[in-house]
Amino acid sequence: MFKGIFRKQKKYATIPSEQAKRDIPEGIMQKCPRCGAISVTKELEKNWKVCKNCDYHHALSARERIGITVDEGRFFEFDAELVSEDPLHFPHYLEKLKKDREKTGQNEAVVTGECTIGGYPAIIGVMDSHFRMGSMGSVVGEKIARAADRAATKRYPFILFSASGGARMQEGVLSLMQMAKTSAALERLHRERLLFVSILTNPTTGGVSASFSSLGDLNIAEPEALIGFAGRRVIEQTVRQKLPDDFQTAEFLLKHGQLDQVVHRSRMRDTLIQILDLHTDGGENNE
Template sequence: MLKDLFRKQKKYATIPSEHAKKDIPEGIMQKCPRCGAISYTKELEKNLKVCKNCQHHFSMSAPERIKVTVDEGRFFEFDVDLLSEDPLSFPNYQQKVKQDMEKTQLNEAVVTGEGTIGGYPAVVGVMDSRFRMGSMGSVVGEKIARAAMRAATKKYPFILFSASGGARMQEGVLSLMQMAKTSAALERMHRERVLFVSILTNPTTGGVSASFSSLGDINLAEPEALIGFAGRRVIEQTVRQKLPEDFQTAEFLLKHGQLDEVVHRGEMRETLIRILDLHSGKGENHE
């Protein structure tokens, strides 16, 4: 009898039933791609979608970014009615755009508007990588150019968060033309002496990194953001050299003078307020 009490019990793996799986809400937890730490989604969102274990910055949607940057209830969106066309009759392009519209509840890969940040008025643009990987088509370029022109007219600083895979190939040369269009609009701002603050987030690549996102009077970036034009392998094959491990990261660009500062997401809003405060000329008198 005593022998039975101490005998080894067989170990069995427990496989959750289909019913149990359905009881667990999808997306309740997220795994950090950098350190592997598991976090409750709600806790992650409270921490501005930054991993508490390793400080990895998860991607943010445009609505999320606006919510944590602009004063509550003080954002008024521009150009909601602009929609992408299919100038090249590219296979399945319109279908994919419609799918992204349903998935993101956005009409395009960038949201622009005006609002206040710490009480200071500003024109704000935020790219959303969930929509066609934040690629720049005709509508994205047009919305950013219009936002820049409005900023120049109203003499409001322009704050733009970039997140993009580059120009949108389904629109061919029309997408490449947006590089010149947006750059020309920013030149108008420069002539009017209106501040442009560009914030590069992960990833900012291709034609976006080669145009408006790199033309800020002040260029900021989030930690470890991927920023570059061509891919690492293409560059290594071209220059026939092994590139540094941190190549095309925000920290690498800061070290080589292409950024003014790398700013943690938790400090981004206060950093922007300080910049706007300094630019306003009010300095320490602002309350």
Template sequence: MLKDLFRKQRKYATIPSEQAKKEIPEGIMQKCPRCGTIMITKELEKNLKVCKSCGYHYSLSAPERIQSLVDEGRFFEYDADMLSEDPLHFPDYKKKLKSDIEKTNLKEAVVTGEGTIGGFPAVIGVMDSRFRMGSMGSVVGEKIARAAEKAATKGYPFILFSASGGARMQEGVLSLMQMAKTSAALEKLHRAKVLFVSVLTNPTTGGVSASFSSLGDINIAEPGALIGFAGRRVIEQTVRQKLPEDFQTSEFLLKHGQLDQVVPRHELRETLIRILEFHAYGREPQ
């Protein structure tokens, strides 16, 4: 009898039934990759995809970014039907483009257009890292260059949000040429004395960080964003020394003079409104 009282009880795991699994919608909860806090997805979206516990900034899609910034109903897209070709006949490139178009409901890795922010008109470009990791191919470069030219023509400030893994390898040298093209378009904007605000988000790397994203009259970044050209390991192997823990973060770049400001996402719209207001009243009449 005593043996029965003190014998070890077997532990059984409860396996949810197939019906229970179906009743819980997929993606209803998300775990913060930095602090591990589990959040309801809808609550996270209401908080502009910023973790309430540690302030980690999740990536925003181009439509989400635009919606969080522009005045309601005041965004008109440019060049919405531009599509990438396969100039080098790279294996499976067309198939991957088609897959990303279906997955993101976007034609390319950047959305450009014009709208108002706090009542101030601006030309806006937003890169989307879901589409080929936001890589810069010929269409991305062309859309950004055209947006800069329209900003110069209209005299509207140009605000560009970068989120990219760099140049698009499937387009080879044609992708690298976009670095020069976008930089030249921004030089025309500068000569026209039109403001260019570059906002760097996580990640901004490779040929994008080495071209237009670093050429703003004002360079802003979101907290904790990865910003750099080559990868950390490659640099450490080249210089043969250990790099600081915060190397290639927005905070590190601010400390070393490459950024003007690091702005949390909740404050970004108001910060841009203040910049646009200063610019509007500081401009010479045309």
């Protein structure tokens, strides 16, 4: 008679109703693409968008990067009005650009401007992988070249955060030409003996890694950032051998001399302040 009392009750999975789904604001939680840990978005943002479980560095928008790097209220944007055209009449290119402008709230895949960091004046550029995967078209190259020219004219250090899948295929050879244009603009900084700090974030690949992002007086990267020109599979097929598991990571490049330092996002601003302090005449703020 007691058999039914102690019988285990079956557990059934429940599916949230459509109303329950609507009651949860979109974007309130984020899943780590590496370890799968679920984080509250606000808590993740307080931690510089770095996973507390596995230390994975989530992608930042250009505005987010500027917000955690420059002094509050001390960023003055350049060339925000520049927009890409469709010189090759590539199918649906203009529609895709329009969608990315609406999604990101900016006109192109890089934001440039004048700022102070720890009180030290600088010209800064920040690429955004949310806009056409940070690809470099004519406008991206033009904005970076103009920023480098302004740094040379004002004799300010130039700091550039890269995040890109490479040259923008929809602009063909015009996109590839930006590699030479940006490199030439940086040559002026070199001749003027002005500081250029290149910061490579995940990912920095293709024509961007093969041009301006590798030309810094100091080349710095975030932990485990993917950095390289051709893809891993292409290289393995070319050299006909298995590549190391950590190939094309920031740590691999640091070990082989292509980077000067790998810096955690939480320490990046302080590191830049130290660099600017060392490269300021007499160690004093020249603002």
